[in-house]
Amino acid sequence: xxLHLLTLTIFCVLASAFPPDVLSALAAVEDLQxxxxxxxxxxxxxxxxxxxxxxxxxFNAKEQYVPTTGKHAYASPAANQIRGPCPGLNAAANHGYLxxxxxxxxxxxxxxxxxxxxxxxxxxxxxxxxxxxxxxSPLTGTWSIGGPPPSSxxxxxxxxxxxxxxSYSHNIYEGDGSIARxxxxxxxxxxxxxxxxxxxxxxxxxxxxxxYTLDGFAQxxxxxxxxxxxxxxxxxxxxxxxxxxxxxxxxxxxxxxSNHSAAEPNGYLDGEMFKTFFGVTGDYPNFTWLKGQERIxxxxxxxxxxxxxxxPNGFLDVAINFQAYPGTFRLGGNTNGVNTYVGIDLSDxxxxxxxxxxxLDLKSSNAxxxxxxxxxxxxxxAAATLLGELSAILNxxxxxxxxxxxxxxxxxxxxYDQTLFNKFPGYKYKPKGQATNYRE
Ligand code: HEM
Ligand SMILES: *[C@@H]1O[C@H](CO)[C@@H](O)[C@H](O)[C@H]1NC(C)=O
Ligand SMILES: *[C@@H]1O[C@H](CO)[C@@H](O)[C@H](O)[C@H]1NC(C)=O
Ligand SMILES: *[C@@H]1O[C@H](CO)[C@@H](O)[C@H](O)[C@H]1NC(C)=O
Numbered sequence: 001x002x003l004h005l006l007t008l009t010i011f012c013v014l015a016s017a018f019p020p021d022v023l024s025a026l027a028a029v030e031d032l033q034x035x036x037x038x039x040x041x042x043x044x045x046x047x048x049x050x051x052x053x054x055x056x057x058x059f060n061a062k063e064q065y066v067p068t069t070g071k072h073a074y075a076s077p078a079a080n081q082i083r084g085p086c087p088g089l090n091a092a093a094n095h096g097y098l099x100x101x102x103x104x105x106x107x108x109x110x111x112x113x114x115x116x117x118x119x120x121x122x123x124x125x126x127x128x129x130x131x132x133x134x135x136x137s138p139l140t141g142t143w144s145i146g147g148p149p150p151s152s153x154x155x156x157x158x159x160x161x162x163x164x165x166x167s168y169s170h171n172i173y174e175g176d177g178s179i180a181r182x183x184x185x186x187x188x189x190x191x192x193x194x195x196x197x198x199x200x201x202x203x204x205x206x207x208x209x210x211x212y213t214l215d216g217f218a219q220x221x222x223x224x225x226x227x228x229x230x231x232x233x234x235x236x237x238x239x240x241x242x243x244x245x246x247x248x249x250x251x252x253x254x255x256x257x258s259n260h261s262a263a264e265p266n267g268y269l270d271g272e273m274f275k276t277f278f279g280v281t282g283d284y285p286n287f288t289w290l291k292g293q294e295r296i297x298x299x300x301x302x303x304x305x306x307x308x309x310x311x312p313n314g315f316l317d318v319a320i321n322f323q324a325y326p327g328t329f330r331l332g333g334n335t336n337g338v339n340t341y342v343g344i345d346l347s348d349x350x351x352x353x354x355x356x357x358x359x360l361d362l363k364s365s366n367a368x369x370x371x372x373x374x375x376x377x378x379x380x381x382a383a384a385t386l387l388g389e390l391s392a393i394l395n396x397x398x399x400x401x402x403x404x405x406x407x408x409x410x411x412x413x414x415x416y417d418q419t420l421f422n423k424f425p426g427y428k429y430k431p432k433g434q435a436t437n438y439r440e
Contacts, residue, residue: 040323047214048266049258051251051317055307059265064301066116072096074295083292084146084167085174085181085192087278088252091294092116093145102145106132106400116296117256118303120310122404129400130375135169138392146192147433167192168433171426172378175242176235177225177330179217179250180278185234189431194278194289198224203271203284212269217250218321221328229334229341236333236426239349239374243331243359244318251317253277255309260301273297311404315367322360329360333424344420346370350413369410375401377416 048054068074072095077083082102083090092098097112104112109128113119128143136143144165166173174191176183180199184191201223205216228235237243257277258267271284279294280287303309322329332343346356350370358366376397421427 037324037326040320044218044320044324045213045215047317047320049213049254049268050266050303050307051214051255051309051313052320054266055260055304057265058304058306059260059262059301060304061262061301064118064260064304066296066300066302068095068296068298068300075100077102077292080150082144082146082149082165083294084144084165085178086145086166086249087294088113088117088256089145090279090292091277091296094292094294095296098145103142103149104128104145105141105143106396114305114308116302118305118308119256120308120313122400123308123310123314125400126311126404129396131166131169131173133393133396134172134378135164135166137163138389138396141392164433168431169241170429170431171236171238171241173241173245175238175246176232176426177221177228177237177242177246179220179224179253183228183232183235184431185426185429186232191431193291194280196280196287196289199278199280199289200285200287203274203287206269206271206274207284210270212254212271212274214251214254214317214321215324217254218325218328221247221250221321222325225328225330230338232426233334233337233340234426234429235338235341236421236424236429237330238421238427239331239346240371243329244371247318247321247328248314251314251321252309255303255313255317258303259297260303267303273300311368316362319360319362319367323362329356331356331359333426335423335425342423349417349420351415351417353411353413365405365408365410368405369408370413372401372405373410373413374416377413 043052046052066072074094077094077100081093081100083093084102089098092112093100093102093104095116097116098104098108106125106128110121110124113124114121131143132138132141142149144163144167147165147167148163149165168174168189170184170189170191174181174184178191178198179202180194181191182193182195182198187193187195202217202220205220206212253274254269257273258269259273260267275281275287276295276297279290279292281290282288330343331346332341334340335342343356346354346358354366354370358364358370361367
């Protein structure tokens with residue numbers, strides 16, 4: 001499919017989108033250059049569970065307590081309720097912070113993920129908008145946190161292969177090298193079920209003192225990517241899914257699943273909480289996954305709403321990981337069997353407008369500029385879409401995707417050379433869910 005970039009003029013000053021604490025972190029790392037791996041490692045290891053900048057010593061028990069009773073009581077999903085690859089979304093749905101059906105809307109996502117985890121409204125809205133546009137239903141404004149919804153019948157929306165839900169969004173949303181999910185190709189297209197061996201290796205990073213950190217998880221990301229390249233002939237790091245979403249998810253665990261207290265206002269995550277959020281029981285390494293039973297722990301306190309985890313935090317944590325552990329930055333894939341990884345330079349993909357180093361740069365707005373445009377590039381020609389759908393999509397783009405670049409004047413990409421991807425067999429692999437696959 002030939003994809004067209006909407007040539008919308010984008011203005012941004014990313015600095016104005018950064019909360020002050022993130023700005024001071026950026027100032028602190030001003031001299032950090034790529035070849036200086038020691039400085040990057042120091043910065044990575046110095047991060048608290050609130051990210052590179054502490055949560056400001058704020059702890060307000062009343063504001064941060066997350067209710068798990070009444071309308072937020074835990075319930076396992078019923079047979080017709082959908083769950084998918086994301087423990088954050090599954091747990092939120094199991095506690096009624098998102099519709100228990102597993103089919104949700106953008107406004108509900110913003111409120112629900114803010115209340116449950118302290119994710120910023122801009123970040124939740126961006127993630128939900130992209131889900132609706134690519135794998136949901138732009139006309140009804142809904143998206144599925146798992147497989148195809150019962151009513152979609154593949155007819156409504158879903159620009160990139162029907163309203164498949166995020167479970168079947170391989171290379172679009174879901175990618176290879178996840179914390180605890182198999183690579184799609186290695187598991188007959190199922191990249192949403194948890195693999196207990198993968199969970200155990202992530203768990204091992206915090207065994208020594210029963211504490212999980214951003215730096216420990218960055219190391220786990222590196223080993224999972226190395227394993228994918230060595231075992232998955234279809235390993236493919238597409239520009240958004242595997243390059244960005246997968247690394248971001250590692251940082252979500254630490255930034256969004258940590259418990260906060262007066263003694264530890266930056267939060268801490270122990271093994272018990274990690275298991276609860278992932279629906280896992282047992283003792284290392286003899287774990288069992290309770291499918292669809294991801295939970296928010298009792299008596300748990302999220303990060304403060306005044307220091308939410310937002311888009312700038314997300315980019316910053318990922319860029320620090322890329323610099324501290326350069327093997328975690330991937331744009332490319334295996335070309336001819338395992339261990340045949342070849343990278344693509346972003347410069348070739350964007351006609352020289354962006355460079356791979358732009359995605360690793362802690363200070364610039366280039367990463368946001370690239371991704372905001374890339375996401376718009378997956379929107380096909382007006383002619384190819386259903387009547388009414390294009391305006392729904394443009395509305396989502398204008399309201400929730402374009403603003404991620406603030407008002408800096410981004411360098412505009414004229415055309416993507418997607419033929420560069422043809423040499424990767426994993427690029428064309430697009431597993432789909434069954435019509436009856438509601439829970440998966
Ligand atoms: C609208 C919001 C969100 C969307 C659309 C979304 C989507 C996804 C998708 C598509 C994946 C699969 C990526 C992969 O291949 O690894 C994923 C994984 C993950 N997400 Fe989310 N997510 C959202 C919010 C959250 C939140 C709020 C949290 C935490 C509180 C979270 C934590 C995770 C984690 C830990 C994984 C990795 C799971 C594993 O590998 O076992 N996500 N998410
Ligand atoms: C689970 O993951 C391990 C380690 O990545 C892998 O060797 C194994 O084949 C996977 N198991 C299944 C059932 O896919
Ligand atoms: C592993 O856990 C299962 C279920 O909890 C239990 O039946 C089994 O005895 C355990 N095995 C080991 C080696 O601890
Ligand atoms: C969270 O921290 C508080 C204060 O230390 C503690 O009482 C509570 O048990 C912790 N919650 C979990 C789930 O560990």
